[in-house]
Amino acid sequence: MEKNPLNKGIITDNFSGIGPVTETMVQARAREIALIAGRPAPQVWPVDLEQARRELAGEPESDPRQAALESIPESDRWNPVPGSAGTQAPESPSEDEDEEGRSESEQLAEDGVGEAEHDQMLQAARALRKADKS
Numbered sequence: 001m002e003k004n005p006l007n008k009g010i011i012t013d014n015f016s017g018i019g020p021v022t023e024t025m026v027q028a029r030a031r032e033i034a035l036i037a038g039r040p041a042p043q044v045w046p047v048d049l050e051q052a053r054r055e056l057a058g059e060p061e062s063d064p065r066q067a068a069l070e071s072i073p074e075s076d077r078w079n080p081v082p083g084s085a086g087t088q089a090p091e092s093p094s095e096d097e098d099e100e101g102r103s104e105s106e107q108l109a110e111d112g113v114g115e116a117e118h119d120q121m122l123q124a125a126r127a128l129r130k131a132d133k134s
Contacts, residue, residue, distance in 0.1 A: 035126065
């Protein structure tokens with residue numbers, strides 16, 4: 001059974017629903033990302049916009065090394081006994097888990113930790129900018 005796709009891309013602010021992601025929200029998040037990176041808010045780069053869209057839409061971050069590793073067949077990544085084909089255990093499907101096997105509560109906790117880290121970095125960047133102006 002497939003999960004409800006309408007839940008993806010809908011975000012909250014301090015656990016109050018604020019609806020689907022808008023371009024204004026993406027622009028604001030991209031300015032925050034630029035500030036955290038040490039650039040003034042007007043210097044928003046395309047990569048900042050892409051990251052903001054990924055974060056707000058709930059998409060995973062892309063890592064080129066991880067993508068390259070995942071492109072290799074799993075059988076070629078690691079072979080404990082050369083010449084042994086092994087067997088694949090059947091997976092039991094669960095509608096409460098994502099592709100990585102994380103439960104909904106684990107996904108929510110990870111999202112919350114990510115938002116908390118982002119908020120801390122943003123506050124630190126703003127404090128540093130304020131201290132530099134003083």
